[in-house]
Amino acid sequence: MTIGQRILEIIDWYPKGMSLEERKLVNKIDWLVLSFSCISFFTKNLDVSALTNAYISGMDKDLHLTGNQFSYANSMYYVGYCLFQIPSNIVLTRLPAEYYLPAAEVAWGLFTLGTAFIKNYKQLMIFRFFVGLSATACWVGNAHIVNSWYTRQELGKRNAIYGCVYPLGAMFAGYLQAAALNLHGSHGMAGWRWLFVICSIITIPCAIIGVFFCPNVPDRTNSRFLNTRERQLAVERLLKDGFGMTQGIGRSLIKRIFGNWRVYVFFIVGNLYWMTPYPSTIPYAFWLKAKGYPDAMVNNLSTITYAATIVSTMLCGWYSDWRRNRVETMLYGGVLILVCNVILLVWNVPAGAKFFAFIGLGLASGPTNLIVPWLAENMSHDLEARSASIAIVNVGWVVINLVVPLVAWPSSKAPTYKGGYIWSVVTSVIQLILLPLPIFFERRELKRGINYRARVMQDAGLTAAGEAEKTEGIVTEGVEPETEILGEVIDYEKEDTKIKTVEV
Numbered sequence: 105m106t107i108g109q110r111i112l113e114i115i116d117w118y119p120k121g122m123s124l125e126e127r128k129l130v131n132k133i134d135w136l137v138l139s140f141s142c143i144s145f146f147t148k149n150l151d152v153s154a155l156t157n158a159y160i161s162g163m164d165k166d167l168h169l170t171g172n173q174f175s176y177a178n179s180m181y182y183v184g185y186c187l188f189q190i191p192s193n194i195v196l197t198r199l200p201a202e203y204y205l206p207a208a209e210v211a212w213g214l215f216t217l218g219t220a221f222i223k224n225y226k227q228l229m230i231f232r233f234f235v236g237l238s239a240t241a242c243w244v245g246n247a248h249i250v251n252s253w254y255t256r257q258e259l260g261k262r263n264a265i266y267g268c269v270y271p272l273g274a275m276f277a278g279y280l281q282a283a284a285l286n287l288h289g290s291h292g293m294a295g296w297r298w299l300f301v302i303c304s305i306i307t308i309p310c311a312i313i314g315v316f317f318c319p320n321v322p323d324r325t326n327s328r329f330l331n332t333r334e335r336q337l338a339v340e341r342l343l344k345d346g347f348g349m350t351q352g353i354g355r356s357l358i359k360r361i362f363g364n365w366r367v368y369v370f371f372i373v374g375n376l377y378w379m380t381p382y383p384s385t386i387p388y389a390f391w392l393k394a395k396g397y398p399d400a401m402v403n404n405l406s407t408i409t410y411a412a413t414i415v416s417t418m419l420c421g422w423y424s425d426w427r428r429n430r431v432e433t434m435l436y437g438g439v440l441i442l443v444c445n446v447i448l449l450v451w452n453v454p455a456g457a458k459f460f461a462f463i464g465l466g467l468a469s470g471p472t473n474l475i476v477p478w479l480a481e482n483m484s485h486d487l488e489a490r491s492a493s494i495a496i497v498n499v500g501w502v503v504i505n506l507v508v509p510l511v512a513w514p515s516s517k518a519p520t521y522k523g524g525y526i527w528s529v530v531t532s533v534i535q536l537i538l539l540p541l542p543i544f545f546e547r548r549e550l551k552r553g554i555n556y557r558a559r560v561m562q563d564a565g566l567t568a569a570g571e572a573e574k575t576e577g578i579v580t581e582g583v584e585p586e587t588e589i590l591g592e593v594i595d596y597e598k599e600d601t602k603i604k605t606v607e608v
Contacts, residue, residue: 119257140314141246147307149273158296182506184236193495206314211238213307220300248491251480252321255345259477264421267473271410323349343564346557360489374475375500376535384409384465390518409466416470430478437471442532449525485556
């Protein structure tokens with residue numbers, strides 16, 4: 105065993121007992137899936153974060169932005185981002201992802217470049233709309249790809265790596281803007297304009313990587329880097345873990361999406377959890393600016409919360425895989441989010457306490473990256489419904505980001521944001537109360553004898569026909585008697601449960 109393999113074993117990168125053949129396959133999947141997904145998401149967040157960094161570095165003065173115009177421009181991005189998100193992820197299950205996703209990246213890179221040359225507020229609104237529209241496919245599309253290749257014991261860590269890309273992009277944008285200020289006046293352009301130029305120069309070439317590396321999903325992959333046996337193994341290992349393959353997008357898709365509790369519960373729980381750490385982003389940057397720090401210092405200090413998010417995301421991803429438990433980690437983060445939001449609501453506290461609260465919210469943002477793998481595990485039986493559900497839940501987040509900043513976080517109320525912090529405290533309490541809902545519904549389903557995971561395995565021939573109905577619980581070839589269901593370990597040998605045939 106090499107040193108590298110030993111390290112990967114120590115950090116539990118591969119589940120215990122995994123064969124050498126499967127390890128080699130997972131290593132290839134990591135390079136193929138995570139390489140383009142992370143690079144694509146990185147460039148998207150680089151382009152999106154550029155607006156905030158440009159605004160606090162002179163855009164507001166050059167474009168004569170007043171009142172809430174910055175908030176409106178930021179929200180216009182989400183209008184475009186929201187419109188095509190669900191259709192995009194459904195279409196993605198049919199089109200070659202290795203061409204569809206890179207094409208979208210080229211488009212938003214060009215619109216980002218155009219933003220460097222705008223002259224007024226109206227043009228800013230137009231370009232932000234089209235940046236959002238063309239970036240629709242990025243996050244939800246790549247999230248679908250990432251969550252279609254890995255088993256339950258692997259999803260937390262891989263989603264942690266994918267999730268770290270957002271704060272990395274935001275951090276890099278801050279450092280990039282600080283560097284771009286040095287180009288201020290070069291060729292007659294302001295430093296903030298150079299930021300958009302540099303972002304587009306980074307973005308467009310990265311799209312080429314997707315054409316060569318993006319492998320689509322396991323049962324539709326044409327990757328030149330995977331041989332026939334590896335493609336077969338990629339499908340087999342997912343079927344053994346209850347992940348179903350392509351079923352099609354016919355009329356039944358609507359029923360498959362909206363015919364059970366999953367999309368509704370995760371829509372509510374996920375979006376409440378995603379929104380509660382919001383003060384660690386724009387409100388934090390505006391507070392730093394109000395404190396009188398120089399623009400370069402504001403850009404650098406605002407990256408601290410993102411650094412905290414990176415550390416937390418990695419730790420939470422590993423911990424949740426190790427514990428085979430998503431909800432426990434999210435509860436820890438939810439409590440810290442509530443404490444930090446209460447401190448900021450009080451407001452009249454020392455500056456050190458505010459720094460603690462803002463950075464604490466960044467630290468508590470780590471568990472937010474467990475929402476998608478938790479949803480993917482619950483929708484493991486249906487690839488198309490899973491892809492659409494990820495998009496539906498994310499559309500909720502987009503709508504919230506479109507409406508809430510205008511109402512609760514208008515830039516004219518910076519930096520105190522009284523209404524915004526009241527909103528954050530209230531939602532923090534609600535999300536803590538509702539967080540166990542998926543566990544409740546999953547347990548109720550199991551008591552009724554409904555087990556989609558077992559149905560996938562049975563349909564794939566991994567359980568003998570009728571065998572499960574002859575015995576209590578689920579004890580079949582290729583299935584561990586003890587398995588994790590939504591944050592708890594269920595021992596099927598102790599559960600008085602029989603498989604009920606359900607239409608999926």
